[in-house]
Amino acid sequence: MKKMNNKGILTWWASFAILVQVQIGIGILSLPRDVHNIAEGDGWISVLLAGLTIQLFVTVIWLLATRFNSQTLYEFAPKLVGKYLGRLINLAYSVYFLSMVFLTTLLFTDILKRWVLFKTPHLVIYVLVIGVAYYLAKDNIKVIARFYTFTAIFVILLIFILVPALVSFDIRFVLPVGQAGMNNIVKGIEEVTNSMLGFELLLVLFPFIDERYRRYSIVLAANGFVTILYTLIVFITITVFSPAEIKLIPEPVLYMLKSFQFDLVERIDLLFMSVWFVSIVTTLVMYLYVASFGITTILKRKSHAQVVAWCALLIITVLFIAEKDIYGIDNYVQALSNSSYLFIFVLPLILLSLSFIRKERGK
Amino acid sequence: MKRLQRRLLLLIPVMLLTLTGCWDQQMLKENRLIYGIGYDPGKDNKLRETVVIRSVPKDPKAGIANEIVSVNGTTIREQRSLLNKRISGDFAEGKARMILLSEDLAKIDIYPFLDSFYRDPRSPLGAKLGVVKGSVEEIYRIQQKEQTLIIEYIEELLDNEERNGTIPKQSIQTVCTQLFDEGRDFGLPLLRYDEENEGVELDGLALFNKRSYTGENLTGHQSKMMMILAEERGKNIELTFKVDNQEKENWLYNYVSVIISDADTKKNITYDASAGQFIVDLHIQLEVQIQEYASDHLYKKEKADELEKVIKERLYKDADEVITKLQEVNSDVFGYGRDLLAYHAKQLPERELHEDYFKKMKINPTFQVTITETGGIY
Numbered sequence: 001m002k003k004m005n006n007k008g009i010l011t012w013w014a015s016f017a018i019l020v021q022v023q024i025g026i027g028i029l030s031l032p033r034d035v036h037n038i039a040e041g042d043g044w045i046s047v048l049l050a051g052l053t054i055q056l057f058v059t060v061i062w063l064l065a066t067r068f069n070s071q072t073l074y075e076f077a078p079k080l081v082g083k084y085l086g087r088l089i090n091l092a093y094s095v096y097f098l099s100m101v102f103l104t105t106l107l108f109t110d111i112l113k114r115w116v117l118f119k120t121p122h123l124v125i126y127v128l129v130i131g132v133a134y135y136l137a138k139d140n141i142k143v144i145a146r147f148y149t150f151t152a153i154f155v156i157l158l159i160f161i162l163v164p165a166l167v168s169f170d171i172r173f174v175l176p177v178g179q180a181g182m183n184n185i186v187k188g189i190e191e192v193t194n195s196m197l198g199f200e201l202l203l204v205l206f207p208f209i210d211e212r213y214r215r216y217s218i219v220l221a222a223n224g225f226v227t228i229l230y231t232l233i234v235f236i237t238i239t240v241f242s243p244a245e246i247k248l249i250p251e252p253v254l255y256m257l258k259s260f261q262f263d264l265v266e267r268i269d270l271l272f273m274s275v276w277f278v279s280i281v282t283t284l285v286m287y288l289y290v291a292s293f294g295i296t297t298i299l300k301r302k303s304h305a306q307v308v309a310w311c312a313l314l315i316i317t318v319l320f321i322a323e324k325d326i327y328g329i330d331n332y333v334q335a336l337s338n339s340s341y342l343f344i345f346v347l348p349l350i351l352l353s354l355s356f357i358r359k360e361r362g363k
Numbered sequence: 364m365k366r367l368q369r370r371l372l373l374l375i376p377v378m379l380l381t382l383t384g385c386w387d388q389q390m391l392k393e394n395r396l397i398y399g400i401g402y403d404p405g406k407d408n409k410l411r412e413t414v415v416i417r418s419v420p421k422d423p424k425a426g427i428a429n430e431i432v433s434v435n436g437t438t439i440r441e442q443r444s445l446l447n448k449r450i451s452g453d454f455a456e457g458k459a460r461m462i463l464l465s466e467d468l469a470k471i472d473i474y475p476f477l478d479s480f481y482r483d484p485r486s487p488l489g490a491k492l493g494v495v496k497g498s499v500e501e502i503y504r505i506q507q508k509e510q511t512l513i514i515e516y517i518e519e520l521l522d523n524e525e526r527n528g529t530i531p532k533q534s535i536q537t538v539c540t541q542l543f544d545e546g547r548d549f550g551l552p553l554l555r556y557d558e559e560n561e562g563v564e565l566d567g568l569a570l571f572n573k574r575s576y577t578g579e580n581l582t583g584h585q586s587k588m589m590m591i592l593a594e595e596r597g598k599n600i601e602l603t604f605k606v607d608n609q610e611k612e613n614w615l616y617n618y619v620s621v622i623i624s625d626a627d628t629k630k631n632i633t634y635d636a637s638a639g640q641f642i643v644d645l646h647i648q649l650e651v652q653i654q655e656y657a658s659d660h661l662y663k664k665e666k667a668d669e670l671e672k673v674i675k676e677r678l679y680k681d682a683d684e685v686i687t688k689l690q691e692v693n694s695d696v697f698g699y700g701r702d703l704l705a706y707h708a709k710q711l712p713e714r715e716l717h718e719d720y721f722k723k724m725k726i727n728p729t730f731q732v733t734i735t736e737t738g739g740i741y
Binding site for chain 1: 545
């Protein structure tokens, strides 16, 4: 099979770039507010702790994946739990990955429509966003990885765009540290984890990483980087807005950027959005690729390119009939974030213990 | 090759039709750019809104001019539609530089006038906000001061005073943060129509408590004192003090003008448990340059020391006046409430700020003044 040839081709940098950019997604725009609602001025601590929690999840996935060194989840799941149950798991994961594409596009379009393209119909934005994702996801992992290595530059750009915030910075908004109480800080972790999803793709992507590298170091570095970046963004945003104000603003990061004014440039939130679009696309592409990869395995097809096209069409159709008001979107977010724990933690843990019990491991 | 060409022939028209982005264009020629917005109380419980519209003539030689339109309406949205009926083209407030409120409206609540700005992503959050003694319409109807159009004129005036340290640097966005901060109040520039010079005059700082104008103002001098006390700005503030009472005929000799070249403020907040009171100790060290002092020359150290002492006394007296005034109207422009929440939350009853926390605080400023330069002469 052709796809077997691709295994072990990703370098350290390419895998790092992929993991970081998949994890950075739509969530960060609204994260400071969401986490502030629960953990108040201590939201940034929640982000740090969420990073640690995710490291725990990732370790479980890593342990599982290293046991089946050169096999993806789709290949080893049937071996562990039997053919039919294995297929069911594969299907469930594929649907989960597809619904992540669905939700990310829905949220992105919602923000785009509220901030920039007021009159453009939803469908046009869907087609354009999914179209871009399709264009890349239909290629093989080598091509995708090259793109990710290149777009890693934009992540660095995102950090610089936050520098002007340091002018209207008031540290007193986060003091005293621990004001919300340990309970609320822990509750905040849940909120943050939803914005940092993406690491679960490792279940499928792991065998593509070159074995010669210490693979855990990549996973650790990527998650560490995202955690620090998110903590920084949340910290800055919480110190720029007063506590009662931030509760009213759905996307504090964009709002903050909008309020910066320079002599030459106004509305840097729009500039930010254009750069941000790359981050969204990178998330979409990987989810779409991995989902269609799974369906290809289930259907025992040779090439995944056609499946990607069908998946893209399916998502656009579902998007078209989905509810688009803010409360409807919130329902989807809740439903998916609740079920995500099954896929990022529960299932990998069950599979891992099964593989220990049945002493099953790949070569 | 032929197949590719045929495919492209099909693809290109489709792409051309879908990728033009024609839904969200905003043509400059269809929009009327609003540069300034003002609200006055109108007759019969109505609001009177006055807008300054920048009209760009088709002939570039004709120069840019203003168009002033006023309407009476009940709500802000209703006024928008009334305005749209009176101007050619669409109402576009994305470039607004100035929002002025009449003092009578500001005394009620300023938030309703700003709400739509915070909601609309196209709105200019860097626009300046001000309170007007009298009528806003009167000010906007000046149209232009010499060669400068009215909005630019007021904007430059405010910019300049911000640089001089007379008023704090404010925009709609910074006000928003303070509007929603329970531990901080703010002041907005108070403007007035200057009949004598047919212009606009900055009359001081209008003090706010929560969302409404208290009706009390700081004068320009007091406002500068406030800025020094608030640690917001120390440097380059110019102050004039009356230091003598002797010369009756030549009264100009009684004054000294100094400019602050360096300011260093140490703030210490303590809690007096027996009195249940927070005490703010401010220790302010100033280095000043003499700008104008006609009565004497300072080549003797003793003379300079004496003058330093007098300036110090004046500073204390003025600071005390400012603090008394601020506490009377409960306007915490220093943001001490935020300090209490951040560093002294344990001593606050139920960890929350009471309505009159600022009134109950005790604020003790102490000054230290050093004359470092006297300019070209002693």
